[in-house]
Amino acid sequence: MIIHCENVSKSYNASKVLDRISFQVTEQKITGLIGRNGAGKTTLLKMIAGFWHTSSGNLEVFGNDPFNNLTVSANTIFVDDQMAFPETLTLWDLLIEAGRFYQHWDAGLAGRLFEYFQFNKKQFHHHLSKGKKSTFNMIVGLASRSPLTIFDEPTTGMDSAVRKDFYRALLKDYLAHPRSILISSHHLNEIEDLLEDILLIDDGNLVLHTSIDDMREYAIAITGNYSQLDAWINGKEIFHKEKVGINEMYVIMKNDVPTEEIERYGFHISSVSPNDLAVYMTNKTRGGIDDVFDSK
């Protein structure tokens, strides 16, 4: 067990950012943390890394309360676009210092990635562009080989070619050196193949914790005649419905109805990508962007 999280809450002043979250992460998995802006992803990750206190509940990482804990900090790296490095050291010096700090550091990998992404040894971190900063931080995150590696929105500012390279490098290095990886992202469609499990949070609550394979089969989309489909879904659990075309309806619902029944009504079935499902499951009560314009 790497992470044990039981009824963990976090509040700032009067507002609750995380509300009694419970889940467990077992060893050597890549887990994706998915949620909208402000859902509480960074707060959760920073508490796991031991940067921030919990407000209540029981959080254990490697069997310890992570806050101010030596075991946790020696075995964990937290990568985001705000990693702080000493301003007087060049990029190359930073890699050398990181090698002294992280027990499992792979200097060869760090050097090869450094060269591949065309960094200059004498450059300074604070002079890098946003995307280059993220790329350098990613190199540190991968080369550290930390038993718990946390990437919080690691691809901020990276162009799509670098993002692809990053995902590929992450998977290759994980296959060669399995470890526990937590990665938060807005781009679930880009990372879903890498993931084993997914944690979906919305507004401080845990919505779903499942394997990505189960999430791919969790829901189905049904299209059909508006009034027929509307009558049929009555009483069923629906994640999303919208009118399409002139009198057709598009519905996303839990995948627990036999295909034959749906086909008998002449409805059309299609799959729902984990990314779309995540969007719909975290968008239930607010309606859509169309409502903003329609209610004018």
Added chain:
Amino acid sequence: MILDHRSTTPIYMQIATWLETEILKEHFKQDEKIYSQYQLAEMFQINPATAAKGLTLLGQEKVLYDKRGLGKFVSPDAKKIIKNKRKNDVLVKSIEKIVMEANHLEINESELLQIVQQVYREKGGEGK
């Protein structure tokens, strides 16, 4: 093969189907060791757990068998099992769809059979 993310078929089943085709093409012969979950993960850029699920599926269908500690191997009956399964699952289901489409288009049985025969003459024997 490129994975189809828009398909209703889950990734692990696409992996299983691809391996079946490799076996039918005899790229893997009887009692030969098949790709490991890690090799498949690397080839298709997927999580090894997803690849493992595809392998497990083929194990359950007796297409593959386990040698403890050595990996998964192609079982002697693999081709027979795959052909049987595909005939029932893929071929019959595909024909059901074709017949339904023919109904929509008001194409009768003999017309449809003619088309099938024509396509068979053109494409039959390909893909072996």
